[in-house]
Amino acid sequence: MADKPNPQKSVKIAAGAVVCVESEIRGDVTIGPRTVVHPKARIIAEAGPIVIGEGNLIEEQALIINGYPENITPESEVEPKTMTIGMNNVFEVGCVSQALKIGDNNVIESKADVGRNVILTSGCIIGAFCQVNTCEVIPENTVIYGSGCMRRVQTERPQDHRSSSDRLHTRRVSPPGPEEVQRRA
Amino acid sequence: MASLLQPDRVVYLVRGEKKIRAPLSQLYFCRYCSELRSLECVSHEVDSHYCPSCLENMPSAEAKLKKNRCANCFDCPCCMHTLSTRATNIPAPLPDDPTKTAMKKAYYLACGFCRWTSRDVGMADKSVASGGWQEPENPHTQRINKLIEYYQQLAHREKQDRDRKKMARRRQCMPLAFSQHTIHVVEKYGLGTRLQRQRPGAPISSLSGLSLKEGEEQKDITIEPAPALDEVEPLPEDCYSRPISLPEVTTLRQRLLQPDFQPAGASQLHPRHKHLLMKRSLRCRKCEHNLSKPEFNPTSIKFKIQLVAVSYIPEVRIMSIPNLRNMKESQVLLTLTNPVENITHVTLAPCEDDDPDDINSTAKVVVPGKQLVLAGKDAAAEYDELAEPQDFQDDPDVVAFRKSNKIGFFIKVIPQKEEDADVTVSFKIRHDFRNLAAPVRPSEEGGAAAAPAPAESIWLTHHVELRLGPLAP
Numbered sequence: 001m002a003d004k005p006n007p008q009k010s011v012k013i014a015a016g017a018v019v020c021v022e023s024e025i026r027g028d029v030t031i032g033p034r035t036v037v038h039p040k041a042r043i044i045a046e047a048g049p050i051v052i053g054e055g056n057l058i059e060e061q062a063l064i065i066n067g068y069p070e071n072i073t074p075e076s077e078v079e080p081k082t083m084t085i086g087m088n089n090v091f092e093v094g095c096v097s098q099a100l101k102i103g104d105n106n107v108i109e110s111k112a113d114v115g116r117n118v119i120l121t122s123g124c125i126i127g128a129f130c131q132v133n134t135c136e137v138i139p140e141n142t143v144i145y146g147s148g149c150m151r152r153v154q155t156e157r158p159q160d161h162r163s164s165s166d167r168l169h170t171r172r173v174s175p176p177g178p179e180e181v182q183r184r185a
Numbered sequence: 186m187a188s189l190l191q192p193d194r195v196v197y198l199v200r201g202e203k204k205i206r207a208p209l210s211q212l213y214f215c216r217y218c219s220e221l222r223s224l225e226c227v228s229h230e231v232d233s234h235y236c237p238s239c240l241e242n243m244p245s246a247e248a249k250l251k252k253n254r255c256a257n258c259f260d261c262p263c264c265m266h267t268l269s270t271r272a273t274n275i276p277a278p279l280p281d282d283p284t285k286t287a288m289k290k291a292y293y294l295a296c297g298f299c300r301w302t303s304r305d306v307g308m309a310d311k312s313v314a315s316g317g318w319q320e321p322e323n324p325h326t327q328r329i330n331k332l333i334e335y336y337q338q339l340a341h342r343e344k345q346d347r348d349r350k351k352m353a354r355r356r357q358c359m360p361l362a363f364s365q366h367t368i369h370v371v372e373k374y375g376l377g378t379r380l381q382r383q384r385p386g387a388p389i390s391s392l393s394g395l396s397l398k399e400g401e402e403q404k405d406i407t408i409e410p411a412p413a414l415d416e417v418e419p420l421p422e423d424c425y426s427r428p429i430s431l432p433e434v435t436t437l438r439q440r441l442l443q444p445d446f447q448p449a450g451a452s453q454l455h456p457r458h459k460h461l462l463m464k465r466s467l468r469c470r471k472c473e474h475n476l477s478k479p480e481f482n483p484t485s486i487k488f489k490i491q492l493v494a495v496s497y498i499p500e501v502r503i504m505s506i507p508n509l510r511n512m513k514e515s516q517v518l519l520t521l522t523n524p525v526e527n528i529t530h531v532t533l534a535p536c537e538d539d540d541p542d543d544i545n546s547t548a549k550v551v552v553p554g555k556q557l558v559l560a561g562k563d564a565a566a567e568y569d570e571l572a573e574p575q576d577f578q579d580d581p582d583v584v585a586f587r588k589s590n591k592i593g594f595f596i597k598v599i600p601q602k603e604e605d606a607d608v609t610v611s612f613k614i615r616h617d618f619r620n621l622a623a624p625v626r627p628s629e630e631g632g633a634a635a636a637p638a639p640a641e642s643i644w645l646t647h648h649v650e651l652r653l654g655p656l657a658p
Contacts, residue, residue, distance in 0.1 A: 125300060142432075145264065145299045152263060152451070153432040154300045 048080035053087040062091040198648035201226030212494040215469040232464040235483035254458035261296035262454035268294040323445040508657035523559035523590040550610040551597040553583040562590040611650040
């Protein structure tokens with residue numbers, strides 16, 4: 001069998017992005033400007049390239065993986081699919097995301113697990129420890145929360161995470177978002 | 186092997202009104218009756234009310250007025266989490282100069298768990314951080330209040346009739362003041378004491394809170410019966426054909442948490458004030474002594490009185506189980522811990538053949554016949570390095586190890602049932618208990634010079650059941 005020419009496996013990081021050295025990035029990964037990748041985050045492009053947009057926040061121990069589906073071995077011929085991640089998404093600590101298409105302004109909370117066949121549109125919030133591995137398009141502004149993965153549609157966009165991460169950059173990119181007041185103990 | 190330490194593996198039998206088997210950590214010990222008590226054979230009384238989120242104490246009268254809800258905290262109607270107040274800056278015209286606009290703070294309620302906000306139901310942002318939020322008014326409040334007044338009057342009349350009958354039976358030897366005192370006592374203690382236990386068919390006046398206060402005038406209140414309607418509102422025409430949008434329909438739980446409105450649509454779910462929790466005290470039903478009395482302060486988790494069983498009764502725990510085989514004898518290692526500070530002597534005995542308490546055991550057990558001696562619990566033992574270890578003559582066949590106030594001992598188990606999913610053994614444990622709460626008999630000399638009489642020890646017997654798990658395959 002003839003050898004396939006090796007696809008270009010490089011990591012392209014745009015100007016203005018903050019990528020920590022302790023993070024693990026493997027494969028063909030493109031990271032857009034103003035994206036922050038925290039230490040111990042892992043972005044692994046095994047079965048295809050990953051394109052990450054602008055202004056995303058990928059926190060510690062988050063795992064973004066474009067891996068092979070379970071029933072296909074790496075040797076067989078599989079068309080490499082690109083994983084696209086949009087703008088201003090937040091991948092909180094310890095989450096696992098395998099979704100091939102993620103839109104803008106989504107929040108994947110801590111220890112959530114998003115499967116490969118899920119398509120997140122925009123404004124979605126996947127709650128902490130929720131496992132979403134259905135084969136569907138999550139409509140806009142959906143909140144998935146609770147141990148039973150209850151769903152509801154929210155009317156408010158999630159807080160702009162850049163209002164807190166603005167201290168990392170010198171220029172302000174958007175007006176400050178709503179602040180927390182009087183959190184009752 | 187942490188599963189061996191699960192509390193429901195070793196249960197003690199409580200001989201109360203009902204025979205209850207519960208782990209020792211969930212039982213109480215009445216040291217006046219010298220008996221184990223479970224939660225079902227004690228009476229529960231409300232001590233104080235407090236809000237779980239702002240930890241504010243509330244006297245019972247105020248709690249009753251506010252229908253047991255906190256004044257400051259709200260619950261999310263969607264996920265029942267506590268709501269927090271958030272602020273945004275909105276441009277608003279200055280009161281002095283309408284042409285200029287300044288940034289003013291507007292507050293709204295938001296849930297951190299399901300991201301519900303007060304703007305979802307159309308509640309406008311308030312300009313004050315707390316106290317601006319109102320619960321929606323129930324349209325049926327007036328009718329309900331009128332009904333309550335009517336029943337209060339009815340209850341008062343019934344109580345007076347009952348008291349009159351009681352006085353007539355006593356042939357008026359009791360003064361009138363006694364019946365007034367009874368009313369006060371009844372109102373104060375309500376359903377807590379044995380005097381007021383709810384009996385079927387008891388008149389409504391036994392429910393506390395419904396009886397009128399003394400001195401209120403008795404006016405005759407009449408109520409109109411609810412009118413019966415012939416015509417009922419018809420269902421909308423597209424009731425069957427309209428597709429349901431699931432995010433807009435409330436779940437049963439969300440609906441039933443607001444029983445006055447029970448909204449069907451999610452856009453009508455308003456936040457409600459948070460429910461108060463209460464601290465309760467437990468009282469033995471036989472001797473009326475307090476078994477558990479918490480502190481008044483909601484931030485304190487300590488108890489004023491805490492007569493829990495684990496601090497008086499030696500505790501049996503399973504340490505290791507070998508492979509159990511049907512009809513073959515195996516040795517199980519158990520530990521016995523002494524919670525009191527003096528030396529305790531423990532004797533184990535197997536259950537008799539016709540023991541009425543022995544209903545769950547599926548295996549025969551051979552317990553050590555000798556008396557086991559447990560050292561007292563010494564709190565300073567770990568710091569005191571020079572202490573000489575006490576010498577107990579331990580039979581190595583019976584006692585596996587000894588460590589401060591704990592010993593490990595063997596019992597022999599012979600499973601009797603084939604295909605047993607859970608081998609259960611039971612035996613009796615008999616130990617001596619020094620009752621420090623017993624009243625000290627005054628000596629003949631009297632005065633401060635006399636030494637107090639030594640507390641007598643009594644022997645207590647408990648029935649213990651152990652669940653050892655399935656047979657080895």
